[in-house]
Each structure stands twice: as structure tokens, then as C-alpha cells.
Amino acid sequence: MSSHNQSSSLHKFKGILYSTMSSEELLNSLDSFSAREDDVFLVSYPKSGTHWIAKVIENIPNAGTTLTSPIELGDISKFEELKMYYKKRVIPTHLSYNMLPMDIKQKQCKIIYIVRNPKDTAVSLFHYYKDNPNLPSVETWATFFELFLKGKG
Numbered sequence: 001m002s003s004h005n006q007s008s009s010l011h012k013f014k015g016i017l018y019s020t021m022s023s024e025e026l027l028n029s030l031d032s033f034s035a036r037e038d039d040v041f042l043v044s045y046p047k048s049g050t051h052w053i054a055k056v057i058e059n060i061p062n063a064g065t066t067l068t069s070p071i072e073l074g075d076i077s078k079f080e081e082l083k084m085y086y087k088k089r090v091i092p093t094h095l096s097y098n099m100l101p102m103d104i105k106q107k108q109c110k111i112i113y114i115v116r117n118p119k120d121t122a123v124s125l126f127h128y129y130k131d132n133p134n135l136p137s138v139e140t141w142a143t144f145f146e147l148f149l150k151g152k153g
Contacts, residue, residue, distance in 0.1 A: 009136070022072045023074065023076070026074060026078055027099075031103070033103055034103055035101060035107050036088075039104070041111045042091070042112050043113050044114035047124040050092050057090050058090070068091045
């Protein structure tokens with residue numbers, strides 16, 4: 001991946017690449033998030049099937065759940081936005097366990113951890129990068145895969 005676009009679409013926070021749609025202020029404030037005991041978190045690495053699982057959950061009859069946007073996307077107003085949901089919240093995230101807000105762990109919220117075959121995840125992420133002009137450009141599969149294995153893809 002060349003880094004000519006990287007500065008405009010990605011930023012590093014605690015050594016991990018995030019989209020600029022995840023503000024540093026929000027990432028720094030995660031522990032101020034107030035979880036509810038009935039919250040359900042969909043936790044996964046990007047391109048691992050989060051959207052697919054979210055749609056499955058959304059289509060469970062009479063579940064009384066509301067799918068929100070990912071907890072880490074947006075700015076600090078995200079927490080106020082999440083308070084506005086009255087039904088049980090299903091909140092997707094690509095945050096690692098260490099980055100999850102402390103309240104989620106203290107209240108023992110349900111966490112659905114989504115895992116996909118890493119090869120399939122890498123292929124999906126490769127195509128996602130290739131198809132998205134706002135992400136760093138990807139020259140070859142071999143180059144991308146090497147970076148992916150190093151945790152930089």
C-alpha cells in the first residue's frame with residue numbers, strides 16, 4: 001500500500017490505524033461511554049461479516065433491538081446519540097477488547113465476537129481497499145498480504 005492517501009483517510013491511535021471518521025477525541029473518551037446491561041456488542045476485525053450478522057440479528061422477529069452505527073465512528077456526540085435509543089441496542093465495533101469502554105466489561109454486556117477465516121478476511125479487505133479511492137492504494141495482492149500479516153493492512 002502506498003501512503004500517498006493515507007494521511008487524509010486514516011490516522012493512528014495507540015498504534016492502530018483508524019478511519020478519520022473515528023475522531024481522536026471520541027477514541028480518547030471511550031471510557032466515558034455509559035453502557036446498558038442489555039446492550040449487545042458485535043465485535044470483529046474489519047471485513048469479517050459484521051454487517052451480515054447485524055442484518056441477521058435485525059431480522060429476528062420480536063427481538064426488540066435497534067442496530068446502531070459503530071461506537072467508534074463519529075465524534076464525542078456519538079455517546080449522546082446512543083442515549084437516544086430506547087430499545088435494546090445492538091452496537092457494532094471493530095475496537096479491540098482492550099479498547100472497549102470499561103463500562104461494557106463492568107456491566108457484563110453481551111459481546112458477540114465475530115471471527116472469519118483470516119484468508120477470506122484478507123481477500124475481502126484487499127478488494128475493499130482497491131475499490132475505495134479514499135483508502136491507501138494497493139498495488140498488488142502480495143504487497144497487501146505482507147502488510148496484512150504484519151498488522152498494517
